[in-house]
Amino acid sequence: MVLKIGVIGTGAIGQDHIHRISNTLSGAKIVAVTDVNAEQAKAVVNNENMDAKVYENGHDVINSEDVDAVIVTSWGPTHEEFVLASIAAGKPVFCEKPLATTAEGCKRIVDAEIAHGKQLVQVGFMRRYDKGYRALKHVIEHGRIGEPLMVHCAHRAPSAPGCTGDMALTDSFPHEIDVLRWLLNDDYVSAQVILPRNTRFAAEGLQDPHIVLLETKQGIRVDTEIFVNCQYGYDIQCQVVGETGIASLPEPSSVLMRSEAKLSTEILVDWKDRFIDSYDVELQEWINCTVKGEVNGPSAWDGYVVAVTADACVKAKHTGQIVPISIQERPSFYIKQLVL
Numbered sequence: 001m002v003l004k005i006g007v008i009g010t011g012a013i014g015q016d017h018i019h020r021i022s023n024t025l026s027g028a029k030i031v032a033v034t035d036v037n038a039e040q041a042k043a044v045v046n047n048e049n050m051d052a053k054v055y056e057n058g059h060d061v062i063n064s065e066d067v068d069a070v071i072v073t074s075w076g077p078t079h080e081e082f083v084l085a086s087i088a089a090g091k092p093v094f095c096e097k098p099l100a101t102t103a104e105g106c107k108r109i110v111d112a113e114i115a116h117g118k119q120l121v122q123v124g125f126m127r128r129y130d131k132g133y134r135a136l137k138h139v140i141e142h143g144r145i146g147e148p149l150m151v152h153c154a155h156r157a158p159s160a161p162g163c164t165g166d167m168a169l170t171d172s173f174p175h176e177i178d179v180l181r182w183l184l185n186d187d188y189v190s191a192q193v194i195l196p197r198n199t200r201f202a203a204e205g206l207q208d209p210h211i212v213l214l215e216t217k218q219g220i221r222v223d224t225e226i227f228v229n230c231q232y233g234y235d236i237q238c239q240v241v242g243e244t245g246i247a248s249l250p251e252p253s254s255v256l257m258r259s260e261a262k263l264s265t266e267i268l269v270d271w272k273d274r275f276i277d278s279y280d281v282e283l284q285e286w287i288n289c290t291v292k293g294e295v296n297g298p299s300a301w302d303g304y305v306v307a308v309t310a311d312a313c314v315k316a317k318h319t320g321q322i323v324p325i326s327i328q329e330r331p332s333f334y335i336k337q338l339v340l
């Protein structure tokens with residue numbers, strides 16, 4: 001069976017996903033697209049040479065009889081509406097992060113999915129599909145560094161033109177929030193945010209960098225530097241300190257050069273390149289599972305937990321306090337998700 005997909009939002013990542021589904025992955029085709037910028041949606045269909053219909057809006061895509069499953073890649077504030085509509089239509093939906101812009105919005109999705117009685121929602125936390133993070137998890141789970149005690153992370157981007165307000169915490173940091181709880185098989189109990197000296201490259205009124213300190217239920221301490229105007233590259237670091245050793249996320253492979261009296265390797269600058277393989281694996285697994293009527297990736301519950309944690313970080317930033325994070329028990333509906 002070829003899965004017929006409708007895509008809502010044909011911007012940067014929407015175009016990327018359309019391209020990989022049409023050219024790199026198997027078992028699916030794009031049959032419907034929409035964007036508030038209709039001209040852009042038409043141009044994408046033409047450029048990709050796809051046999052796909054351009055619909056007026058997201059609801060028409062979701063409700064089209066031609067569409068088996070939906071991908072939501074529109075702006076964050078529109079996600080909740082389209083995910084809820086997909087659940088109402090009984091259609092599997094892959095939603096880019098954030099699942100919704102508030103924890104309450106994510107909870108509404110969780111409640112709607114449970115009421116529907118079958119899992120339909122997957123959230124685009126692609127780092128779980130990254131070879132490097134998977135290797136790191138393998139090392140930890142096989143006891144190669146003893147019990148993890150601390151994790152030191154950095155999330156750095158060269159510049160962040162669209163990053164305003166608290167988006168470093170609510171839009172960038174969610175990748176760490178998700179992948180670290182998956183890596184450690186743990187959840188968070190508190191957040192603290194420290195504000196270092198501001199870079200002169202940050203837009204007016206924007207704090208950059210941030211240091212976020214999270215504590216997990218097991219007492220593991222996680223520190224993350226989020227620096228979205230670091231100028232030099234897109235650089236994701238993760239080092240886990242255990243009782244008997246240290247394990248670090250591998251660097252992306254790059255040619256080692258000896259030239260002009262220097263030994264050097266290049267650093268990537270674009271987020272699209274850093275996790276390119278993970279997006280492929282993530283969407284191929286989503287297609288394969290969707291065809292079988294299953295959801296195996298990050299769930300609506302994971303999207304909700306990330307939102308609760310990000311909200312606590314925002315509160316911690318604005319109050320200067322250590323903010324407790326209280327997450328209810330994972331509903332039994334989502335228990336099998338612990339496997340991935």
Ligand SMILES: NC(=O)c1ccc[n+]([C@@H]2O[C@H](COP(=O)([O-])OP(=O)(O)OC[C@H]3O[C@@H](n4cnc5c(N)ncnc54)[C@H](O)[C@@H]3O)[C@@H](O)[C@H]2O)c1
Pocket residue numbers: 008009010011012013014034035036037040057058073074075076078096097098124125126171271
């Ligand atoms: N997983 C990742 O690494 C990753 C990477 C990039 C973006 N994202 C997420 O994907 C989403 C999109 O990001 P982007 O960088 O592609 O942004 P973008 O601005 O390039 O594209 C978003 C597109 O959605 C369209 N849109 C907005 N509202 C719409 C609506 N109601 N109906 C239809 N179309 C609508 C816009 O016109 C735009 O073309 C964001 O939520 C972002 O956080 C995730």
Ligand SMILES: O[C@H]1[C@H](O)[C@@H](O)[C@H](O)[C@@H](O)[C@H]1O
Pocket residue numbers: 157171172173175228271
């Ligand atoms: O900070 C950015 C992240 O590093 C990317 O991976 C994308 O998710 C993008 O949307 C964020 O703005």
